[in-house]
Amino acid sequence: MSIIKYYWEDLVPGSTRELGSVSPTAEEIRAFATQFDPQPFHVDEEAAKASIFGGLCASGWHTCSMAMRLMVDNFLSESSSLGSPGLESLKWLKPVHPGDALSLKSTILESRPMASRPDVGLVRTAWDMFNQHGDKVLHMEGYGMFRRRTPASPQE
Amino acid sequence: MSIIKYYWEDLVPGSTRELGSVSPTAEEIRAFATQFDPQPFHVDEEAAKASIFGGLCASGWHTCSMAMRLMVDNFLSESSSLGSPGLESLKWLKPVHPGDALSLKSTILESRPMASRPDVGLVRTAWDMFNQHGDKVLHMEGYGMFRRRTPASPQE
Numbered sequence: 676m677s678i679i680k681y682y683w684e685d686l687v688p689g690s691t692r693e694l695g696s697v698s699p700t701a702e703e704i705r706a707f708a709t710q711f712d713p714q715p716f717h718v719d720e721e722a723a724k725a726s727i728f729g730g731l732c733a734s735g736w737h738t739c740s741m742a743m744r745l746m747v748d749n750f751l752s753e754s755s756s757l758g759s760p761g762l763e764s765l766k767w768l769k770p771v772h773p774g775d776a777l778s779l780k781s782t783i784l785e786s787r788p789m790a791s792r793p794d795v796g797l798v799r800t801a802w803d804m805f806n807q808h809g810d811k812v813l814h815m816e817g818y819g820m821f822r823r824r825t826p827a828s829p830q831e
Numbered sequence: 832m833s834i835i836k837y838y839w840e841d842l843v844p845g846s847t848r849e850l851g852s853v854s855p856t857a858e859e860i861r862a863f864a865t866q867f868d869p870q871p872f873h874v875d876e877e878a879a880k881a882s883i884f885g886g887l888c889a890s891g892w893h894t895c896s897m898a899m900r901l902m903v904d905n906f907l908s909e910s911s912s913l914g915s916p917g918l919e920s921l922k923w924l925k926p927v928h929p930g931d932a933l934s935l936k937s938t939i940l941e942s943r944p945m946a947s948r949p950d951v952g953l954v955r956t957a958w959d960m961f962n963q964h965g966d967k968v969l970h971m972e973g974y975g976m977f978r979r980r981t982p983a984s985p986q987e
Contacts (some may be wrong), residue, residue: 711896713903714912727913735915736896740867743892747869756870759891761922762873765973767915817921 681754682824683796686783694749694779697741699733701773707737724757738777738813739765742804745779754823757795762817769812776807784816793827795820837865837910838980839952842939843874850905850935853897855889857929863893874974888926893920894933894969901935913951918973920984924939949983951976 701720708717712734717818721730733741771777785799797818804813857876858953864873868890879887889897929934941955953974960969 707896711900713900714907714914718915734896734899735917736892736899740863740890740892740896743890744867744869751870758870758872759923761891761920761924762918763918763921764917765921766917768917 679753679755679822681750681821682797683755683821684824686786686796686798686821688783688786691780691782692750694745694776694781696776697745698774698776699737699771701731701740701770704731704733704737704771704773707740708734713737728770730770730772731824732772735767738767738771738804739815741777742779742802742813742815746781746802749779750781755824757820757822759817759819762815763799764814764816766814767812768814769810771806771807771812773811777804777812788823788827789820794822794823797821835909837906837977838910839911839942839954839977840980842942842952842954842977844942847936847938848906850901850937852932852934853901854930854932855893855927858888860887860889860893860927860929863896864890868892878897883935884926886926886928888928891923894923894927894960895971898934898935898958898969898971902937902958905935906937913976913978913982915973915975918971919955920970920972922970923968924970925962925966927962927968931968933960933968935960944979944983945976950979952979953977 705718716726716728717734720731720747780803782801787797789795789797797820799818802815803811806812861874872882872884873890876887936959938957939954940957943953945951945953953976955974958971959967962968
């Protein structure tokens with residue numbers, strides 16, 4: 676049974692959060708790509724070496740999924756999250772290679788009540804993932820819905 | 832050995848493509864979410880029934896990954912694709928439930944040469960995924976880089 680520590684009211688624009696790190700193996704990169712994105716540079720070391728990426732690299736969807744896991748484990752699981760309607764930006768800035776140490780940081784950009792639901796608020800968040808060299812490999816900006824600690828009064 | 836049928840020049844704005852369909856099982860939905868997005872409504876039937884989704888539903892990243900597999904199998908594997916720098920929009924419009932039959936359609940929105948690389952062109956594509964009821968469950972707009980059949984001349 677999880678306990679909710681973070682409601683919509685607690686997600687203050689400008690606040691940042693360190694969300695831990697993850698390091699994919701070559702086997703994990705190939706396993707994900709074999710299932711969902713079997714392009715040569717994600718599944719075949721030799722083909723990847725000959726590609727513009729210079730070596731095996733993770734599917735962009737794998738990178739997003741690893742970021743999601745960090746977000747869930749280190750924040751959403753303790754929050755009143757109700758899911759997400761989507762993202763307004765997603766950038767794969769650098770290839771992710773086996774053994775890279777990827778750390779995730781989030782920043783709350785904007786917060787507003789949801790007109791249609793007095794018990795829910797919307798938050799816009801930036802996600803930035805960096806590798807061990809300090810290069811940003813992933814940037815996303817997206818929306819999350821969170822239950823409010825105190826629903827808006829009808830007059831609000 | 833794959834043969835390239837589609838180069839950048841072949842990707843004409845306004846053209847559409849049917850990219851096949853996929854139907855996730857409850858087991859696949861839970862397996863993906865257990866690894867990457869272990870929120871209750873993606874891994875636990877009972878919790879999902881009590882949630883705003885009304886039943887177990889796929890992680891949005893799973894939906895994107897399933898769309899990617901259709902895109903690779905039915906188009907990218909026969910193209911000169913060099914990967915993607917990202918998306919400018921990603922919308923999870925409806926929940927995806929076990930047994931849903933999801934079909935993917937793509938539309939080329941825009942095409943332009945890449946100033947920095949005479950042998951590569953950029954294409955902006957809309958991805959739309961529908962369920963068996965005709966509801967759109969996923970909409971994405973993003974960029975892909977494709978090798979040109981004929982590199983631009985220096986004067987171009």
